[in-house]
Amino acid sequence: EADIYQTPRYLVIGTGKKITLECSQTMGHDKMYWYQQDPGMELHLIHYSYGVNSTEKGDLSSESTVSRIRTEHFPLTLESARPSHTSQYLCASSYVRGLPPGELFFGEGSRLTVL
């Protein structure tokens, strides 16, 4: 059973608010990821990190930012939320170094609705 936690699970906020989605894992994984999942179900990588102080943007452009100050923690922040940010955000982590790529362990997601 994976030990990766996301809070909040559900968030409804107004336009212009600053929000932070929390993601923590207790498995000591170096690699962490944020995926955005649209209502049509497709997942897109928006941020990833291969270790402390390492963050990179993913394939889908996102106005959100991330930080990785501690191995176990990978929060995602939106400085000014807009309705277009309404989506489900999934955090994941993995451990394996080198090949083959390891499995991803996912959190249960944070469903964000911006009014």
Next chain:
Amino acid sequence: AQKVTQAQTEISVVEKEDVTLDCVYETRDTTYYLFWYKQPPSGELVFLIRRNSFDEQNEISGRYSWNFQKSTSSFNFTITASQVVDSAVYFCALSEAGGSEKLVFGKGTKLTVNP
């Protein structure tokens, strides 16, 4: 560019029926990895299987089986004697060049198994 196509958006079957979920991928890499993940209603994606491009042997795990055919760039997933608990969204994914854990996901197939 890498791409994963899951042409079936939704499938509905009656319990005990067999069902096959299709996955077609595109990549220019000679070494790549394919995955299947299950997303139950609770939201978190659960790893089911990883295959590398050099291993075309079919795999069976209980009621689940996977058929990998490089000639047709397909990695199909069959559930035998489906159960209500199999109801979920199933994602096929391809690792990016170099075999990292940065995955390109298909759009998913929503499977509903009715009693």
